[in-house]
Amino acid sequence: MNGYRCHWSGPGPGDPELLTVxxxxxxxxxxxxxxxxxxxxxxxxxxxxxxxxxxEIPTI
Structure with a gap:
């Protein structure tokens, strides 16, 4: 395993301004x-x- 991870996130059906902890x-x-x-x-x-x-984190 290369040690890279990918996590997906989305607003779901609720309030689009809310993020989980x-x-x-x-x-x-x-x-x-x-x-x-x-x-x-x-x-x-x-x-x-x-x-x-x-x-300092790039966005793509």
Whole structure:
């Protein structure tokens, strides 16, 4: 195993601005954040995630 991990997260059917504590920790510990190119405009969930992302972490 190469040691890389990939975690998926989404807003689900609830409030799109809410993140779980587990998701928040994973975002704050991420080396890189990937998100779908189909998100043409930042939505509430993506905005909430990006606000928690350390500035030095690249987004793709």
């Amino acid at each position: 587990k998701d928040l920790k994973r975002v704050q510990q991420a080396d890189v954040l990937l998100y779908d190119a189909l998100i043409l405009e930042p939505n509430a969930f993506l905005s909430a995630v990006l606000q928690q992302l350390p500035a």
